Amino acid sequence: xxxxxxxxxxxxxxxxxxxxxxxxxxxxxxxxxxxxxxxxxxxxxxxxxxxxxxxxxxxxxxxxxxxxxxxxxxxxxxxxxxxxxxxxxxxxxxxxxxxxxxxxxxxxxxxxxxxxxxxxxxxxxxxxxxxxxxxxxxxxxxxxxxxxxxxxxxxxxxxxxxxxxxxxxxxxxxxxxxxxxxxxxxxxxxxxxxxxxxxxxxxxxxxxxxxxxxxxxxxxxxxxxxxxxxxxxxxxxxxxxxxxxxxxxxxxxxxxxxxxxxxxxxxxxxxxxxxxxxxxxxxxxxxxxxxxxxxxxxxxxxxxxxxxxxxxxxxxxxxxxxxxxxxxxxxxxxxxxxxxxxxxxxxxxxxxxxxxxxxxxxxxxxxxxxxxxxxxxxxxxxxxxxxxxxxxxxxxxxxxxxxxxxxxxxxxxxxxxxxxxxxxxxxxxxxxxxxxxxxxxxxxxxxxxxxxxxxxxxxxxxxxxxxxxxxxxxxxxxxxxxxxxxxxxxxxxxxxxxxxxxxxxxxxxxxxxxxxxxxxxxxxxxxxxxxxxxxxxxxxxxxxxxxxxxxxxxxxxxxxxxxxxxxxxxxxxxxxxxxxxxxxxxxxxxxxxxxxxxxxxxxxxxxxxxxxxxxxxxxxxxxxxxxxxxxxxxxxxxxxxxxxxxxxxxxxxx
Ligand code: AHR
Numbered sequence: 261x262x263x264x265x266x267x268x269x270x271x272x273x274x275x276x277x278x279x280x281x282x283x284x285x286x287x288x289x290x291x292x293x294x295x296x297x298x299x300x301x302x303x304x305x306x307x308x309x310x311x312x313x314x315x316x317x318x319x320x321x322x323x324x325x326x327x328x329x330x331x332x333x334x335x336x337x338x339x340x341x342x343x344x345x346x347x348x349x350x351x352x353x354x355x356x357x358x359x360x361x362x363x364x365x366x367x368x369x370x371x372x373x374x375x376x377x378x379x380x381x382x383x384x385x386x387x388x389x390x391x392x393x394x395x396x397x398x399x400x401x402x403x404x405x406x407x408x409x410x411x412x413x414x415x416x417x418x419x420x421x422x423x424x425x426x427x428x429x430x431x432x433x434x435x436x437x438x439x440x441x442x443x444x445x446x447x448x449x450x451x452x453x454x455x456x457x458x459x460x461x462x463x464x465x466x467x468x469x470x471x472x473x474x475x476x477x478x479x480x481x482x483x484x485x486x487x488x489x490x491x492x493x494x495x496x497x498x499x500x501x502x503x504x505x506x507x508x509x510x511x512x513x514x515x516x517x518x519x520x521x522x523x524x525x526x527x528x529x530x531x532x533x534x535x536x537x538x539x540x541x542x543x544x545x546x547x548x549x550x551x552x553x554x555x556x557x558x559x560x561x562x563x564x565x566x567x568x569x570x571x572x573x574x575x576x577x578x579x580x581x582x583x584x585x586x587x588x589x590x591x592x593x594x595x596x597x598x599x600x601x602x603x604x605x606x607x608x609x610x611x612x613x614x615x616x617x618x619x620x621x622x623x624x625x626x627x628x629x630x631x632x633x634x635x636x637x638x639x640x641x642x643x644x645x646x647x648x649x650x651x652x653x654x655x656x657x658x659x660x661x662x663x664x665x666x667x668x669x670x671x672x673x674x675x676x677x678x679x680x681x682x683x684x685x686x687x688x689x690x691x692x693x694x695x696x697x698x699x700x701x702x703x704x705x706x707x708x709x710x711x712x713x714x715x716x717x718x719x720x721x722x723x724x725x726x727x728x729x730x731x732x733x734x735x736x737x738x739x740x741x742x743x744x745x746x747x748x749x750x751x752x753x754x755x756x757x758x759x760x761x762x763x764x765x766x767x768x769x770x771x772x773x774x775x776x777x778x779x780x781x782x783x784x785x786x787x788x789x790x791x792x793x794x795x796x797x798x799x800x801x802x803x804x805x806x807x808x809x810x811x812x813x814x815x816x817x818x819x820x821x822x823x824x825x826x827x828x829x830x831x832x833x834x835x836x837x838x839x840x841x842x843x844x845x846x847x848x849x850x851x852x853x854x855x856x857x858x859x860x861x862x863x864x865x866x867x868x869x870x871x872x873x874x875x876x877x878x879x880x881x882x883x884x885x886x887x888x889x890x891x892x893x894x895x896x897x898x899x900x901x902x903x904x905x906x907x908x909x910x911x912x913x914x
Contacts, residue, residue: 306499369455384781402456516549801825
């Protein structure tokens with residue numbers, strides 16, 4: 261977050277002072293209301309847009325185990341100048357039956373011969389960094405060396421090491437590469453040097469600088485972006501990926517544990533979901549599996565919210581159903597997951613957690629049953645899950661689904677039926693125009709306070725239309741989301757949690773836009789929407805305070821939205837105001853009932869234009885700026901810039 265004394269907004273304001281409108285925001289400091297769930301503002305993670313493989317999971321080699329259906333996808337044969345040889349893909353006597361394919365590199369020895377990997381649309385490597393190479397190798401004949409080379413996108417050799425001494429049995433060999441330059445499009449070559457034949461498999465390259473320096477871990481800069489948000493929870497692993505286009509391709513958490521070599525590859529449903537955005541090289545290695553998700557949640561202080569398949573494939577695809585009398589396997593998966601996360605060390609699944617290095621429980625309190633399901637088939641499956649889970653684990657709150665869109669009959673039916681089933685928390689999804697969010701800030705004011713709680717589990721303002729490839733993460737969308745979030749916050753007694761979706765997108769391999777955080781192989785770009793989420797999460801407060809807005813002079817000035825909370829520990833009053841008008845507003849913030857207030861911290865998110873966004877080239881165009889504002893009595897005067905979101909933290913005298 262930038263700290264500046266003189267702000268561009270100030271200059272903008274001076275220029276448009278004549279156009280200033282006036283507003284009053286009054287907060288009743290002495291009338292705290294509903295408690296706010298400490299985990300209210302969280303994140304939705306799905307392996308979409310190369311979010312895991314090619315994203316959070318820091319592996320740089322694509323198709324490292326040659327298990328893609330096109331075994332050599334991501335690899336090209338390198339036979340420079342005089343090199344002669346042959347590459348064949350085999351599956352006889354592999355090093356691991358879970359990873360049956362490997363390559364045989366047969367070189368005639370005239371020059372180094374072998375393969376080169378392109379990474380996930382280029383390997384991002386940094387000068388001064390250390391990169392752990394590993395591969396399984398077996399000598400077939402000749403006792404030749406393996407030359408491992410890292411090349412820059414322009415062909416410059418960035419580093420090389422030679423491995424030798426292979427035997428006739430599979431073994432793991434390692435080396436460390438130190439690139440001489442930073443390159444977003446590096447490639448890794450493995451070449452047989454000398455006449456001979458080698459079998460090679462599971463070729464891997466990881467930065468040593470992963471999150472918490474864990475070998476084979478997660479991309480540090482991406483996890484840092486999450487940690488910087490202070491999310492209250494992480495929902496994982498999706499999204500439609502939970503459901504699969506058919507049940508055989510559903511996400512099965514048990515297949516994501518243990519040694520990475522044993523985690524069987526699965527095609528990612530976003531590989532082929534959109535005809536207009538095919539991504540044929542998109543697969544799930546599960547290097548980021550359920551243990552790693554739980555670990556990441558713990559690292560950044562977020563509650564884990566796993567979502568499990570409920571016996572239904574994606575209803576936008578096959579809608580395949582597991583027959584009701586065969587649902588027990590799915591329910592058992594849920595019971596086993598609770599044991600894996602929370603169970604004692606000597607329980608079968610608790611022991612699996614311990615074996616992976618985590619004796620203490622992960623303290624899971626939430627579990628989602630199904631993703632974006634709807635209809636009677638869902639209700640009957642949810643009911644069966646809930647009956648067993650509530651009996652055995654009443655301590656776990658269950659998240660149930662209300663379909664894809666709040667403006668449709670399936671949604672209303674879901675609420676009616678799930679209310680009858682005494683559901684704990686209902687997951688609402690909404691991808692709509694910015695105007696929908698602006699005009700729905702009072703949506704929850706009239707919800708039944710005694711029924712299930714709301715999880716606004718997927719939402720994002722769409723600058724063009726849902727699923728349009730033209731959607732932008734611009735300031736207008738971020739302001740619409742901020743306005744809507746003031747409504748969620750004011751209704752924190754019924755809205756328990758909320759998360760923007762989707763979370764990550766690779767600038768070169770995305771299927772869905774907009775997304776909260778964009779990355780390429782070396783950079784992370786935080787969108788205006790990211791900053792909105794971050795400002796809410798870092799300025800949550802513990803209890804809701806009543807807010808009143810003065811009657812606006814003109815219709816246009818009605819586009820101001822506010823909420824307020826109190827932080828019980830510091831005593832700070834936190835006020836959030838969106839000025840979604842084209843005019844700056846001379847706003848008086850009154851803190852009624854406060855014994856006295858001190859100078860406040862005012863964080864502003866805005867920009868010169870509503871279409872402004874952050875890009876790889878200009879990552880900070882729309883970023884929060886912080887200034888301090890003097891108190892006068894119980895009032896603060898704030899010139900709220902046009903089209904801006906403000907968070908004002910006011911310390912009160914106690
Ligand atoms: O967030 C992208 C997709 O939108 C999710 O996978 C799905 O739940 C919703 O339809």
